Amino acid sequence: MLKHFISNKLPAGHPLTYLFLAFITMAGLSYINFMPGLVNALAGNIGLNEAEAGQIVALNGYGGLIGSTIAIFLVRRIQWQPAMFLFLVLLAAIDLSTVWVSKLSASTSGVSNYTLMLGWRFLAGTFGGLSLGIGFAVLARLNNPDRAFGTLLFIQFSIGSIVMYFLPELEAQLNAYAVFYVMAAFVVLSLAFLPFLPALSLKHSTSNQPISGRTASVPSTSHNALLLMLAIITYQIAASAIWAYVGLIGLGANISNDDVSVYIATTGLLGLLGAMLPVINGNRYGRLYWIIAGVAMSVTSAIILSASQLTPLFYVIAMSLLFFSWPAIQSYLLAAAAEQDPSGKLSTIAAVVSSIGLASGPLIASGLLSEKSFSLMLYVCAAIFVLSFILLRKPVQTQEKEHSMRQPAQSPS
Template sequence: MRHSGSLPVNTQQPFFAYVFLAFIAMATLAYLNYLPALVSSLASVLGFTQTQAGEIVAANGYGALAGSAIAIYLVNKLRWQSTLLSCLALLCLLELTSALANSYALMLGWRFVAGIAGGIGLGMAVSVLARLANPDRAFGMLLFIQFSSGSLVIYLLPQLTLWLGANAVFYVSTAIAALALMLLHCVKAITLTPGALANVDSAVSKPARRLSYVTLLLLAIALYQAAASAIWAYAGLIGQSVAISADKVSSAIAVSGLAGLAGAMLPVLSGRRVSRLTLLLPATALSALSALLLTFNLFPIDAILYGSALALLFFCWPAVVSLLLAVSAELDSCGRLATIATLVSSLGLATGPLLGAALADNNNFSALLFSCAALFLLSYLLLFIPVRVLDRLPTTANSAIDVKPEYQR
């Protein structure tokens, strides 16, 4: 149905809406934030072999990718409130009953279905974040909640296992999904806004030009995520290859990971007061520098330099990703592109370890690190044009917008 007139919309949403919706998006695939704890519980506590634990988690991940792909076709066809309600309610059931799955085959299938439900929920939740007035703040808050919740669960899970038993990790996931259901009730009446292209000159929004912007942006996201996850996957081995003890490597990774919280808050605090290019240039350059600092052929690496280089990467990583997801939100008025960007981001993350496996050579990670530095810089070259174009546009947060009813689904 077409809207016959102009519908004025208040384009500002309260800050709690950003927090609650970011938590809801995190809850759809909460296990990703404490993945090491889930694998450890499956292999060490629940009696599965290490291989089976990895395959169960992989099935969950493949289900999530399938669900995210399905969500691309649903975001502008279904009401986001009822879809998220259904996905979260189903997740509560699947997480809780995972504790009853006592065979490998049953657990494998159960977690695959849970992944599909979570992937659809994530795709829908991301499309909602994309249609908030300040997508930079929305995606920054999402990454902040992901980093902080994952660290908290990993820290508390050993004690929770003593209190709740072997299936504590599934009870935690159930509780997170249940809390997300309650928060959904608080934000179900939030008014969403379309992306920045609703206000752009027709020459900028021509299909061919817009497609080129979208292609460049998605390539930038994929390349940056692949490079960052490649370093993350081999971070421990990189440290050990330069004779840093295993204890110091673990401590450096744990402490430097806290820098991700600060990086995720950067877009939240800056909003649109600082242009995205102004933030992305140093962030991608510092990401490349972090890769070079880990290359012992250039510098003698000690534990302090090793931890500092990782902290630099972890600070830049969530900032870059949240800013690029915000750009994708403004290139599409219904949130579908943000869902696609999330799927591309996941594929980039999955490709990183494969890249590392191909380039690592007998504890020599120079080729991998130089390649990752090049990919970081290449991602900036790819994102430069679409981000610059959107930086020159009036933001949706500062203008009244005519909204078609289908965008309010």
């Protein structure tokens, strides 16, 4: 049955190809986009404490890491569409059955709700990571990597804002597990998009693959690649640590739960503008200055949130700064990885290290909490943002210089 994809597939360069593939890639670990809602649900009516909620989310992310790592070795040996179909079907089944597993564990002798949820969400993360890793490799094969990863981040922040806005109402209408129903719905929608995508081959290098038309503009040096991967992981650690607990930070500042959801949803819309920077700008004016500005915004956000007397106004300002800068920085760094290795393998590795960062952020944050105080965690996040910039400066500068050297040769005579 999987062989009978409809014949009317989209061209590789069609805008809907970027949109559908980005959505499918997002769906693998969709919870990342509305992580505060998931943490709030786990630490609320589902009955876990704040540290346990963060650890479950972290283990979900480490499952994503395992899956993305496996994908590195699979992408050039498989037909990606049937494999993606299988992984998404399994992920949807696990997301839907999470409600049953949680309720079963609560009533099973000798097995705690927390312990069984750890294992079940790790399994979900594994299949989500497999689909995410494959999706990253295919995105890297599209004509314009800046646009591809910018579209991915645009969708992620769109979904995050929409879900955070409607999640309180969904929980009121359904139950505390509404967030898992939402995750399963995104996977099912991805399955509907999958047959429309072109049959891009991942088994050969881009030089033998005329679809992309790109060539490596920057020599793939292991040193710059390593620095770039470390920059991605460190930035993701700091950003996801704040993202996981930003809802509880608001509640700790005596902001109501409904207001916190609305503030996160509305400020998250600024992430759409940040994600649009690479989509509109591409790499025409370089990436480094955008990244410098984005890191400065991220550091400022962490410092503002650490204030002892956090007001709603400063809460909104801090989230606005982070949500605008995060997607822009990540899409530029992912595009830099895709440009450094057009075969797509480095992009899949980038998906793995990104998963490490996204999973480690909530775990590290949970260990830095003291009596519901978030100040230490936020100061550490600010320092990690600075470290990320130190790591990324050289590889991005190298690409900037290479582009400037190639520019006269590309100008029409």
